[in-house]
Amino acid sequence: xPELPEVxxxxxxxxxxxxxxxxxxxxxYRRDVVVTPDDPPGGASRRAKGKGPPSPVRRLRAEExxxxxxxxxxxxxxKQLAILGKWADGRPMRVLLVHLxxxxxxxxxxxxxxxxxxxxIHAKWRLDPPGRxxxxxxxxxxxxxxxxxxxxxxARWQRLGPDALRVTAPPLRRALEGSRRAxxxxxxxxxxxxxxxxxxADEALFLSCIHPGREAGGLTSAEYQTLTxxxxxxxxxxxxxxxxxxxxxxxxxxxxxxxxxxHMVYGRGGxxxxxxxxxxxxxxxxxxxxxxxxxxxxxxxxxxTGVIHNARGP
DNA sequence: AACACCGCCTGAGCGC
DNA sequence: TGCGCTCAGGCGGTGT
Numbered sequence: 001x002p003e004l005p006e007v008x009x010x011x012x013x014x015x016x017x018x019x020x021x022x023x024x025x026x027x028x029y030r031r032d033v034v035v036t037p038d039d040p041p042g043g044a045s046r047r048a049k050g051k052g053p054p055s056p057v058r059r060l061r062a063e064e065x066x067x068x069x070x071x072x073x074x075x076x077x078x079k080q081l082a083i084l085g086k087w088a089d090g091r092p093m094r095v096l097l098v099h100l101x102x103x104x105x106x107x108x109x110x111x112x113x114x115x116x117x118x119x120x121i122h123a124k125w126r127l128d129p130p131g132r133x134x135x136x137x138x139x140x141x142x143x144x145x146x147x148x149x150x151x152x153x154x155a156r157w158q159r160l161g162p163d164a165l166r167v168t169a170p171p172l173r174r175a176l177e178g179s180r181r182a183x184x185x186x187x188x189x190x191x192x193x194x195x196x197x198x199x200x201a202d203e204a205l206f207l208s209c210i211h212p213g214r215e216a217g218g219l220t221s222a223e224y225q226t227l228t229x230x231x232x233x234x235x236x237x238x239x240x241x242x243x244x245x246x247x248x249x250x251x252x253x254x255x256x257x258x259x260x261x262x263h264m265v266y267g268r269g270g271x272x273x274x275x276x277x278x279x280x281x282x283x284x285x286x287x288x289x290x291x292x293x294x295x296x297x298x299x300x301x302x303x304x305t306g307v308i309h310n311a312r313g314p
Numbered sequence: 315a316a317c318a319c320c321g322c323c324t325g326a327g328c329g330c
Numbered sequence: 331t332g333c334g335c336t337c338a339g340g341c342g343g344t345g346t
Binding site: 101 | 341
């Protein structure tokens with residue numbers, strides 16, 4: 001499932017193919033994967049299901065999906081990828097914001113190249129010089145958000161926490177001061193820190209020797225230092241490995257990642273800890289399956305040396 | 315106000 | 331072989 005490293009690898013892999021290309025046409029196969037600023041709350045009627053009459057959803061103009069613009073930038077904040085399109089006549093830039101959710105893929109295809117699996121394709125962009133961009137998402141937890149201006153993008157990203165790749169201890173500590181929720185749950189909250197999902201939350205907590213069930217507000221500043229360093233570390237390692245491919249993730253060219261090969265705890269409940277050999281614990285914290293080592297990550301506060309556990313390079 | 319919980323969705327993996 | 335069940339989880343809405 002795509003978290004920050006996967007979205008960053010996607011961004012980097014698409015960059016050379018999309019920059020400077022013009023969007024000639026757009027085909028949208030499912031209106032409900034797109035959310036526009038004036039769609040009813042909850043998105044394009046998809047959540048109205050079973051709760052009263054579905055809200056009316058207007059047709060989209062192709063330009064809202066970047067048709068007619070030239071792609072000038074691909075930006076990422078947390079797990080979100082923004083594609084910016086510029087008009088020749090100087091109108092404000094259009095923005096298409098992509099969420100991959102659990103199973104979303106954004107693929108660039110050279111002319112004549114076909115996707116091995118063309119099921120669940122929801123949108124296609126034809127480019128000039130010739131090429132295609134394809135959005136597919138079997139489970140449709142992801143989607144496309146249209147934004148009229150760059151300022152709207154900035155406003156949206158302002159509501160998220162700092163990007164996890166560059167997060168430092170003081171803002172995270174301030175955000176969680178007095179919070180009684182489990183630190184694991186707090187790390188999954190995108191308004192607190194943007195880009196961490198279930199995989200890297202577990203991995204970063206393991207690296208920093210912090211039990212996932214500890215109260216977020218109860219961590220010392222030294223522990224916040226260690227934790228934020230561990231978050232940056234696991235994300236950097238994963239980006240260097242091309243992201244983690246557990247099932248669906250591939251980059252813009254269809255390449256799988258190898259980050260999963262070095263996971264210390266995620267998905268390893270019951271297996272021996274790679275550090276101390278004791279069986280890893282597994283349970284639900286913050287409504288998510290969580291895996292940790294009861295020896296390496298004791299529940300009680302421990303003397304923190306500031307040294308990241310198992311800090312090996314890639 | 316802060317946090318917990320629900321429902322959306324499909325395919326893999328499992329037991330029988 | 332095939333069916334039906336469970337599980338995975340990001341995120342926004344709703345409940346407490």
